[in-house]
Amino acid sequence: MNETVESATPAIEAATPALCRLQLGSELRQLRTKSRMKAAEVCRILSWSGSKLTRLETADNGIVEPADVMALCQIYGVSTEKQRTLTGYATVTKTKKDWWQEPDVRDVIPPGFKAYIGLEATAEKLENYESEFVPGLLQTEQYIRSIYQQAHTGLPEEQTDRRVAVRMTRQEALHREASALEFTAIINESVLRRKVGSAAVMKAQLRHIADLADSNPHVKIQVVPFGIGAHPGMNGAFTVLKFGMPSLKPIVYLENLGGAGVSRRENDVKKYEAAFNDLQALAPGYQESLSMIHTASKEF
Structure with missing residues (x-):
């Protein structure tokens, strides 16, 4: 799997960080459900705490690390195109700030x-x-x-x-x-x-x-x-x-x-x-x- 973080597409770059976090959390949750993996299993594989995955899936993080998203994509067997989209969402949360x-x-x-x-x-x-x-x-x-x-x-x-x-x-x-x-x-x-x-x-x-x-x-x-x-x-x-x-x-x-x-x-x-x-x-x-x-x- 290519570990280079792709830049966000223009459409994603124009979105607010809040929207990117929300969309990213929803898609990550759906991908885990589709892969039939329990949250505890994902956390064990990645040596994460349960709260870390929960925060990602519920959009409770101010900033999302693209590397974390890539790690999840690898576990879920996500296509390169989908990976680019999801890491693009994460990149926006790191490069832009919401007013609050x-x-x-x-x-x-x-x-x-x-x-x-x-x-x-x-x-x-x-x-x-x-x-x-x-x-x-x-x-x-x-x-x-x-x-x-x-x-x-x-x-x-x-x-x-x-x-x-x-x-x-x-x-x-x-x-x-x-x-x-x-x-x-x-x-x-x-x-x-x-x-x-x-x-x-x-x-x-x-x-x-x-x-x-x-x-x-x-x-x-x-x-x-x-x-x-x-x-x-x-x-x-x-x-x-x-x-x-x-x-x-x-x-x-x-x-x-x-x-x-x-x-x-x-x-x-x-x-x-x-x-x-x-x-x-x-x-x-x-x-x-x-x-x-x-x-x-x-x-x-």
């Missing part, structure tokens, strides 16, 4: 959330239910700042500024030129009523949501009114991420006081997809929901 890996912000982003940002930046569709906050992709700068000032008291101003910058940069996902992100948000009516910051902050925030829903055809918003009573979102917020490649299956992201993380388990994903579909059916349509947002804005 830059030194000025990476230390203020928790590991679990950092993994989510990479998924969010590469997703084709996001389905987000929120019960307490305005969805992150729809938050204004002052709303974000108010959250940190009220819910994270004692945080130095410099730390707050950097966290606000991270959240604002995330929102660039809504304005991608190459492949627009389809973002569907369902929010509990309590999100509209809970005053975060001043009345002026909330009024501006709700107007911002309405403006985005009006101006961006890829952003759709529904509100779950109090009058519905019990509903499938009462166990908490969640996000279902869907990707534009058949090899990348949907993922669920969950966040709470204990931490944050993603689940790729098919049963978990189906459960949250069903819950989101039920919420869509229960909530008023987009226009009626928009009217609710306008009404709440006026009341502030």
Whole structure:
């Protein structure tokens, strides 16, 4: 087997490191499954720890070594062309950085959330239910700042500024030129009523949501009114991420006081997809929901 690492093709070089890690992990997992090899067997052959292979297959590494990918290709009997593609993905992770890996912000982003940002930046569709906050992709700068000032008291101003910058940069996902992100948000009516910051902050925030829903055809918003009573979102917020490649299956992201993380388990994903579909059916349509947002804005 030729041990010279081939350079990435132009198409791969144009991809983001996050997308390359995700695609690489998915393909490596599929190759191992196809070869009918257990993870423990692969690790024994390569003298790797189990966690190393898991991180590769779940795209949990910031950088992937091409030599590691080549070693796996040799075990799985991968063709030269496929090897070139996979090592190309790894090369991109070594030669390019995603914005959330830059030194000025990476230390203020928790590991679990950092993994989510990479998924969010590469997703084709996001389905987000929120019960307490305005969805992150729809938050204004002052709303974000108010959250940190009220819910994270004692945080130095410099730390707050950097966290606000991270959240604002995330929102660039809504304005991608190459492949627009389809973002569907369902929010509990309590999100509209809970005053975060001043009345002026909330009024501006709700107007911002309405403006985005009006101006961006890829952003759709529904509100779950109090009058519905019990509903499938009462166990908490969640996000279902869907990707534009058949090899990348949907993922669920969950966040709470204990931490944050993603689940790729098919049963978990189906459960949250069903819950989101039920919420869509229960909530008023987009226009009626928009009217609710306008009404709440006026009341502030």
